Amino acid sequence: RARGRERAFPNAGRPPGSSGADRPPRWERWTGRPMKDVKLKKLTELVQRRASEVILYELSDPRLGFVTVSRVRLSRDLRHAIIYYSVVGSESDRSKTAHALEHARGHIQSRIAHAMHTRVTPIIEFRYDEAVEGAVRVSRILDDLKKERKETDEGFPSAAEEE
Numbered sequence: 001r002a003r004g005r006e007r008a009f010p011n012a013g014r015p016p017g018s019s020g021a022d023r024p025p026r027w028e029r030w031t032g033r034p035m036k037d038v039k040l041k042k043l044t045e046l047v048q049r050r051a052s053e054v055i056l057y058e059l060s061d062p063r064l065g066f067v068t069v070s071r072v073r074l075s076r077d078l079r080h081a082i083i084y085y086s087v088v089g090s091e092s093d094r095s096k097t098a099h100a101l102e103h104a105r106g107h108i109q110s111r112i113a114h115a116m117h118t119r120v121t122p123i124i125e126f127r128y129d130e131a132v133e134g135a136v137r138v139s140r141i142l143d144d145l146k147k148e149r150k151e152t153d154e155g156f157p158s159a160a161e162e163e
Contacts, residue, residue: 040074043116048072050115051083051124054108055101063100065093070129074122081112081122086132094128101126 052069066088073082085101087094101108105124113121 044074061100063096084129
C-alpha cells in the first residue's frame, strides 16, 4: 500500500516547495536487502581487476593511452559501477582515451559480467580521476620547494662554518 501511496503523492512528507532534487541519484540510495560489506568489497576489487585486465590485454585501440584504473564504485544492488581511471599524457591523450573507453564499454561490461557470476550485471560508466592528477601536482610543488630550499641554504653559511 505504501508503494501506491508514494506513487500517488511523490512529495508526501517533504517540506512544501522541495522537489527532492537534493537527494542522491536513485541507484546510489539503499535499495532492497543490505549486502554484506565484505562481499561488496570483494566484488568491487574483482570489477577493478577485471576492467584493468581487459583494458591492458584485450583492447587494441590505438586511441588508448597509458591508462590506469584507479578505483571503482559499485552500487549496493550491483546494478551500476563507476570506474575511475587516470591517463599519463596530455589533454588530447586523455580525450582520446575517454572516447576509446566509451567505445569499448560494452565489451568491458560483458567481460566483467562473465567474471562476477551474479544475477545482475552492473552498467559501467567511466570517469576521469582528478585525484591522481592532483597528487602529481602536489608532488611537483613539493619537489620545487625542496629545490628552492637547497638553493637558499647554499647561499648562507652554516653555523659550523661561522666558528
